[in-house]
Amino acid sequence: MSKSFILCVDDDKTILMSLKAQLRYCLGAEFCYEVAESAEEAWEVINDLEESGDSLAVVISDCLMPKVKGDEFLIAVHKKYPKAVKLMLTGHADNDVIARAKSKANLAACLTKPWSKEELVNIINMALEAP
Template identity: 50%
Template sequence: MSEKVILCVDDEEIVLNSLREQICDHFEDYQCEVAESAQEAWEVIDELFDEGVNVLVIVSDWLMPGMKGDEFLVEVHKKFPKIIKVILTGQADEEAIKRAKEEANLYSCLRKPWHVEDLIKTIHSGLNSR
C-alpha cells in the first residue's frame, strides 16, 4: 500500500469515479481513496492513520448531506493541519469558502465542472507547498 494518499469526498458516485480516474492517471505513486460523506471520510482517515498512513491531500465537495465541506475541512484542519485541503464544488457560497480559507487553511477552491488540468495542477502545487 502506498504511504501517500489523496482522499476525494463527494456524495455523487459519478464525480468520485471521475476524480479517482483522473488522479490515478496523474499520480501513480499515490493511493486515491474516496468517501461519499464527511462521516465516511473520517472513517477512512482514521483507518489510514491507524495503519501509519497519512492523507496528504483532501479534495472535498461543499454541498453534502450531514456536514458541508467547509465544516468538514475545518474539523480536519484541527486534527491534521498539514493536510492540503481543496474544495471542488458547483454550489459553495462565498462565506463558506472564506470560512474554509480562514479556519481550515483552504489551499484552493475549484468549481464544477472542473478541468482535469486545473485539478492536477492544483494538487501538484499543493503537494509542492508542503
C-alpha cells in the same frame, strides 16, 4: 510500507469515480486514492488508513453534502491534519463558505464543477511543494 493518500469526498458516486480515475492517471502510484460519500465515511477511511501507518496528503471535498457540509468537514480535518492539502469542489459557489474554509481550514483552492483535470493536478502539485 506507509504511503500518502488522497481522499475524495462527495455524495455523488459518479464524481468520486471520475476524480479518483483522473488523479490516478495524472499522479500515478505516488499516492493511494480513497473515496467517501460523506464526512462520516471520510473519517472512517482516515482513521483506518492512519492505523495502517498511511498519511493524509490531500483531501478534496464537495461543498454541499448532507449532514456535514464540506467547509465544516475541511475545518475539522485541518484541526487534526494541518499539513494536509485541502481543496473544495462546488457546483454552487458561496463566497462566505469559501472565505471561511480559506481562513479556518487553510483551503488551497476551490474549484467549480465541472473542474479542469489539469488545474486540479497543478493545484495539488503546487500545494504539496509549498513549504
